[in-house]
Amino acid sequence: MVFAAPGEALARAEEVLDSSPPPLHASVAHQVIGIWQRDFGDLRRALEHLRRARELAARAGSAGREADVLATLGVALVHSGRTREGLAAFERGAARVTGHTRARVLFRRAYVWWVLGRHGEALEDVRRAIPVLRQADDVIWTARALTLRATVHLSLGAVERADADFTAAEALWGTTGQEHDKADAVESRGLAAFRSGDVPAALRLLDEAGERYAKLGTPTFMLTIRRCEVLLAAGLAPEALAEADAATAALDGIGGQSTRRAELLLVAARAARTAGFTETATDRAASAVRRFARQRRSWHEAHARLVLIEARVAAGQGSARLVADAAAVAERLASFGAPAAPEASLLAGRIALGLGRTAVAERHLARAARSRRSGPPPARMTGWAAQALRARAAGSTRGVLEACRRGLDVLDDHRMTLGAPELRARATAQGAELAAMAQRASLVTGGARRLLVWSERWRATVLSAPPARPPADPVLLSALTAYREIAARALAARTGGGRPAPALEREQRRLEREIRSRTLHMRGEAPGGGAMFEVDRLLRRLGEDVLLVELVVLDGRVHVLLCGRGRVRRFPAGTSAEAEREAEHVQAGLRRLAHPGAEARLPLIEAAGARLQELLLGPAAAHLGSGPVVIVPPGRLHRVPWALLPALRERVLSVSPSATSWLRARGTAPPPGGRRVLVRGPGLAGDGAEVPELAARRGAAGGTGGRAAERDGVVLEGAAARVPEVLRALDGAALAHIAAHGTFRADSPLFSSLRMADGPLIVHDLERLDRSPYRIVLSCCDTGRFASVGADELLGLVTALLPLGTAGVVACGAPVNDAAVVPLMLALHKGLDAGLCLAEALRDARAALPGDATHQATGWAFSAFGAA
Secondary structure, eight states: OTTTSHHHHHHHHHHHHHTOOOHHHHHHHHHHHHHHHHHHSOHHHHHHHHHHHHHHHHHHTOHHHHHHHHHHHHHHHHHTTOHHHHHHHHHHHHHHOOHHHHHHHHHHHHHHHHHTTOHHHHHHHHHHHHHHHHHTTOHHHHHHHHHHHHHHHHHTTOHHHHHHHHHHHHHHHTTSOOHHHHHHHHHHHHHHHHHTTOHHHHHHHHHHHHHHHHHHTOOOHHHHHHHHHHHHHTTOHHHHHHHHHHHHHHHHHHTOOHHHHHHHHHHHHHHHHHHTOHHHHHHHHHHHHHHHHHTTOHHHHHHHHHHHHHHHHHTTOOOHHHHHHHHHHHHHHHHHTOTTHHHHHHHHHHHHHHTTOHHHHHHHHHHHHGGGGSSSHHHHHHHHHHHHHHHHHTTOHHHHHHHHHHHHHHHHHHHTTBOSHHHHHHHGGGGHHHHHHHHHHHHHHTOHHHHHHHHHHTSSGGGGSOOOOOOOOHHHHHHHHHHHHHHHHHHHHHHSSSOOOHHHHHHHHHHHHHHHHHHHTOBOSSSSOSSOOOHHHHHHHHTTTOEEEEEEEETTEEEEEEEETTEEEEEEEEEHHHHHHHHHHHHHHHHHHTSTTOGGGHHHHHHHHHHHHHHHTGGGGGGOOSSOEEEEOOGGGTTSOGGGSGGGTTSOEEEOSOHHHHHHHHTOOOOTTOOEEEEEOSSOTTTTTHHHHHHHHTTOOOOSTTEEEOSSEEEEEGGGOOHHHHHHHHTTOSEEEEEOOEEOOSSSGGGOEEEETTEEEEHHHHTTOSSOOSEEEEOSTTTTOOEEETTTEEESHHHHHGGGTOOEEEEESSOOOHHHHHHHHHHHHHHHHTTOOHHHHHHHHHHHSOSSHHHHHHHHHEEEEEOO
């Protein structure tokens, strides 16, 4: 019962002890309490109860009972870090019995071998136990043994064998009422999905297991460890670190298993190292090494040492000693059959290359490169990275480019199995090193075209492939509706002059987690990426008038690729760090200019624009000609107000996340009918005054309830500007203009929002559109801001729209003066009505503004994105 209904089993055991039972019954009750405390509570109390259970079994004269308790005690001792005592308890237990009871003892010892990382011994004990358990028709213990054997196979990378055992165990669990074991089986299938490279399925199954455990009221420390591993693979390292640290604190609070604490420290170290928190990674990894060594867990100790060496290398350390340490870890992992062995060999080779020890590096890299031909995507990526480094050391540019291409192809296929745009974006970080190596190799050869191809190969790739549609998930739709209501109530509580509403804010955060969790479960629809980028196709579409300026950052330096008029030219520019600092100063200046009284800062902002031009365009600025320009900046430079740069200030200018994205937008056809949508959200300081004026221009007929029908569109304002209504109106529109409070969420960019009458319209809502508007104007603050994630990906409102059919967006990247926005928007729409594209209309609208500082700053803050 303790694994079917844990709480009820604990209560029943305590009742038995209260009734002065005979020694045999008391032994069972103490063992049940010991199991409960061991797995769900205080390990010290577990040991007390289990020792008492063994004494009572001996007093009752039952060898079978005593052996069974000794096996349970052995598991508890190992989890407490007393490995030698635990194994001795198993020896005593196994020697006392034969047959069915001995098979149960062997199964539990196999589990302990797995905990200790001694997989050969684990497989041997479980191999001996399963036939006996089957012969005794012991369904529960047979299912447990099959689940354990599958888990051991996964540790050794034998995914197919694991799948077979999981399938057999699942069929047996279906005939039992063992709810905790069933939850554990779901958790194990999640681990199997992860090991086979199916991250969405892994997250879905682990979340399902978590829901099952929650119903039973049991802690889930092993689940947390596995979930953190999946989060790391999904590029969510900060989240994995936070979850691991929270679980460690909870485990310490109940006096839980020492073995689990060490494993949590290891996964926290991995997360910290991936997130770039080197000091934290070093601290967690060193602590994990010490704990695993004390627990005699060599398998885990070797993995912890690998993370510790990686953290030290990330901190700038490099020495012959570290090469030797990494090589020793690689040997040890290989002897265990651990899939991580190639990572250690790659690390040893990388350190050796940094020290100039080419021959030593070649030996280790050659070992790591063997993994490039088979295994899950991370293993093959490791192999191709090693092969690229070998080619670079040998001076073979062709070899570097081929290895990088093959490695990124592997990651492309894996990335497209992910449905959530966030996961696709973050997964690109795994290919950043390969992309950078290929770009450096291209730069050395001097070919601007080749550098452009490799820049595009791993830039804004999420926007280059069709998005996966969110499922028609009623739970997700319900959560989105509830989120809007709670967020609206929380905002009203914050802004209404009343007391803060912590309960509402907690519920809002809970709903955010639920929405995000369910969207991460989405699978991609097809393998492979989007269409391959072709330089000649880009040059043909640019023609003789348009220039595309792609900025590439390599080793901190900006390289300008000037594309157009049939060729690609490269120009050197400044450093990206200086440009980022200057851009932040400009953003601060624009914020000040949004308020009256800051006119004296205008010359300072204009001078900063000139400095930005020198840093970002360098000598290329003199070769721009007079035609339209498309700027393709790296993700970290998307906050630059490009219209402020002197060479770009009076020209037709648009911004695109990548040349591929621009090509896709350029090829997007407008929808039939030309329907327009005007939306005015609540609470605007300037009251969205351009919306009534625009509606009047187009002859909107009077409506009721804040909704007016145009000759060829719709106006939504007041109570009618509700999210469901707005989404229906936006779907397939030719042009949409939304005047609404914009909120950018740097912590969670897909919850960036536009405020509607019933609450926030978030990016996850936009993802449900069949086709987003062909053109869209977002007239309020912060709608053009992005979070830079992965290798060079952007997440935000604009980048959610571009893959869904939007060819062009006008949005704002800074706070602006609401009153000054109105004439800009009216002038913009005048140009659109005259047949201009967004970039042309925005250029003319800026020129039509008054010359004061506030209006000038407002014009610079808006950008045209895309190609419409």
